[in-house]
Amino acid sequence: MRVVSVIKRVPDEIKERLIKKFGEVEFYFCHGMKEGRQHIKEADVLITFGEDVTPELLDEAAGLKWIMVLSAGMDRMPFKDIARRNILVTNVRGIHAIPMAEYAISMILQVSRQAKALVQAEQDHQWNRSTPMREINGQTMVLLGTGAIAQETARLAQAFRMKTIGVSKSGSIKPHFDETYSVDRMEEALSQSDVVVAVLPSTKETNYLLKEEHFQLIPSHAIFLNMGRGDLVASHTILQAVNENQISHAVLDVFEEEPLPENHPFWDEEKVTVTPHLSGITPQYLPRGFEIFERNLHAFLNKREEMDNLIDPKRGY
Amino acid sequence: MRVVSVIKRVPDEIKERLIKKFGEVEFYFCHGMKEGRQHIKEADVLITFGEDVTPELLDEAAGLKWIMVLSAGMDRMPFKDIARRNILVTNVRGIHAIPMAEYAISMILQVSRQAKALVQAEQDHQWNRSTPMREINGQTMVLLGTGAIAQETARLAQAFRMKTIGVSKSGSIKPHFDETYSVDRMEEALSQSDVVVAVLPSTKETNYLLKEEHFQLIPSHAIFLNMGRGDLVASHTILQAVNENQISHAVLDVFEEEPLPENHPFWDEEKVTVTPHLSGITPQYLPRGFEIFERNLHAFLNKREEMDNLIDPKRGY
Known part of the structure; x- marks a missing residue:
């Protein structure tokens, strides 16, 4: 043997x-x-x-x-x-479930607690206690995908007392979701979100599934995070969503083109946080x-x- | 009435x-x-x-x-x-339990996932997937204090499958701790830590409780986070601990003198993260x-x- x-x-x-x-x-x-x-x-x-x-x-x-x-x-x-x-x-x-779930929670906390502004204040030696903080406790996380990675992310989100809604093809019940919707009810889920976490694989059905009309349904204070596949949504749709205040921030670990080109507008957009496809690295x-x-x-x-x-x-x- | x-x-x-x-x-x-x-x-x-x-x-x-x-x-x-x-x-x-627990988990994830290096790479338009990531899953968190704030922090840490050890005056058993030690066994606890979270009030007994000898016991890869009171440990002891690699990073929300003076060495020390006493703000x-x-x-x-x-x-x- x-x-x-x-x-x-x-x-x-x-x-x-x-x-x-x-x-x-x-x-x-x-x-x-x-x-x-x-x-x-x-x-x-x-x-x-x-x-x-x-x-x-x-x-x-x-x-x-x-x-x-x-x-x-x-x-x-x-x-x-x-x-x-x-x-x-x-x-x-x-x-990938454990590192990607830690990535998602880490990034959502970072945005909610304005990590970038705090790092800047630290660099400037500035004691500024008025940077507004946001809790994730009590918020609603909508997860696009209900597989192992989404479940582990939802499990942690529930520990933070977030409400978790999963969206999948079938909408069948899965552990760690307070509610699960089938994809034809995705709009209903998105309109309830404080945080949207996309962790869908790249398939015929998920290809550019998210469109401008969906970002219009997401509450304007919400955070959008994509750690699934870059072809879920077009770059220009995300840029438009942050520029027109349809969402408050986008955290992106995956892109239509990887590596993200050096001159891509995502890099400098204040309301977009770019990470180089590392959510699963451990x-x-x-x-x-x-x-x-x-x-x-x-x-x-x-x-x-x-x-x-x-x-x-x-x-x- | x-x-x-x-x-x-x-x-x-x-x-x-x-x-x-x-x-x-x-x-x-x-x-x-x-x-x-x-x-x-x-x-x-x-x-x-x-x-x-x-x-x-x-x-x-x-x-x-x-x-x-x-x-x-x-x-x-x-x-x-x-x-x-x-x-x-x-x-x-x-x-303060909920916002401070979110603060602690947020900052520990930030340090473990090198948020500052990633923000810098983003500013430089640099697609660099080799920044080493660390999981908190499976690590040991030692909490100095076992009150409401420490318990809520430990509860979240356990959700991340961390082992939690609480240190208090009495060492009596409290919810969300895998183990609790009395303060005379603090050294034993510290030597097992991957993360130390201090959330002690300022009393006669906690005044400069942490000394150089304690930092020598903490494993060198560990993160030290203080969100209790600034007089738990002298600034120079923390600076020495990071400079001599007794610990890998210090996250400080409280200080001997607040506001932290503009010329204090903490601001520029790479292995120290300063936040302006905001862990409880919500x-x-x-x-x-x-x-x-x-x-x-x-x-x-x-x-x-x-x-x-x-x-x-x-x-x-």
């Missing part, structure tokens, strides 16, 4: 723990696929970020039974070949990814338990 | 609600004591921030039965005269204060229920 990891810079403590825990397994921890390719022929299990899995690689990996993808998105995986070969695929769905990424792998390896070897985050190769998710 | 309020700028909706709810009560909403003084002779109840209550005023207010102090501190109240006259005193203890202050008053007025009139936040004038708290 041979496990080949092509993940770079796996911390030693993770390697040692796996080797110690699974004595019957031979582990090859390789620095990328270039180094790992030599072992692929005899690999039973491959641990990868997924972007290096090609039909040619699968042809070489004659004994491969399971691909553990240490990523949530799997746009480039050759699922047809995988399905034909009956290879199991698992991923790390939900791994030093806990690899430790958490390998924890999911460890649980799944245990299930894979025992064949009795079900593996977590099993992907249906016919659907690709 | 006459209630005299000398609180300035009480929102109309609060006045109207009280007048409507308590038909048998005559309310005089005055813009400060200067205006209110004319009614004090016939007042049964006085609503005040407390700083204007003098022995002379009490002599004038022959019928006074209850003083509602819309403040948490009552350093200047003439408690001897109050006790002799058997006047009830209630305050708004705990009113637009919800008067609404919450009058809510406590409303509950208490109900109890006062019915004489059956106990009033909230009753002060023992012999002890002054």
Whole structure:
């Protein structure tokens, strides 16, 4: 039984723990696929970020039974070949929930508590106690999306005694939402918001879903935060929304074009806060990814338990 | 039955609600004591921030039965005269808990997620995804103090899956703390911290309680936040702690001298964040204060229920 990891810079403590825990397994921890390719022929299990899995690689990996993808998105995986070969695929769905929820709460508090003005006052040595503060306690957060990331964000928002409304395709009930609406009632949700958090994936249905008419429905004191995908709403729609005071502030971590061009008006717009697509970045990424792998390896070897985050190769998710 | 309020700028909706709810009560909403003084002779109840209550005023207010102090501190109240006259005193203890807890979480997230560096990068139009982010999830927060404000901060910290350790005089168990230590075991608590939040009042015992030796015990990656009183620790001790990397960052809302002098080294120290004693500032202050008053007025009139936040004038708290 041979496990080949092509993940770079796996911390030693993770390697040692796996080797110690699974004595019957031979582990090859390789620095990328270039180094790992030599072992692929005899690999039973491959641990990868997924972007290096090609039909040619699968042809070489004659004994491969399971691909553990240490990523949530799997746009480039050759699922047809995988399905034909009956290879199991698992991923790390939900791994971004904790850092992205912390990002959302952090940024909403920053805007509500005027962090930028306070930093400026500090730079100017100015003791100014009249900067108006806003609480998030008691406010309403509307989340576009009700998946793992939205749920974790809503869970924290509820701890701050915010009311949470989730909007999803089906509108089905999910944990940590006081109310859930289907997307055809999105307008009704938006009109109740103090904070709107968008965490939708990029699909046909979400492509430019948010339009000017929606920003007109959002109360003018509300904060709009997008940490899902940049193609949910056009840049000019956001700029118009802040310029015409349809919303009070936009916090953007994702953009139509990334990196955001150096001359883009977002950078200098006072009512827009730009962060460089980092809401999901965390030093806990690899430790958490390998924890999911460890649980799944245990299930894979025992064949009795079900593996977590099993992907249906016919659907690709 | 006459209630005299000398609180300035009480929102109309609060006045109207009280007048409507308590038909048998005559309310005089005055813009400060200067205006209110004319009614004090016939007042049964006085609503005040407390700083204007003098022995002379009490002599004038022959019928006074209850003083509602819309403040948490009552350093200047003439408690001897109050006790002799058997006047009830209630305050708004705990009113700062929600904004101060939001302040603490906001600032800890800001430091952990390098808000200042991100604001700078935004000003420079720089798309830089390599600024290291830190999660607060899984970290340990040590709170010096276990009162209402510390409890609310600990409650939110637990929602972020932080471990919470409270340090108080007695070390008695309080809600939202995973562990509570008495102050003679403070060193043990500090050595486990990722974040230290000080929210102690100024007393003989807390005066310069934190010394250099304590900062040496705090892990060097930890954040120190003081939103209690400035005389908990000397400025030079904090400066030394950041300069010698005993801690990674200090967030200070309170100071030995306030306003913080314009030439104080804290302003320019990169590893110190200064805010101008605003952690407790909130637009919800008067609404919450009058809510406590409303509950208490109900109890006062019915004489059956106990009033909230009753002060023992012999002890002054």
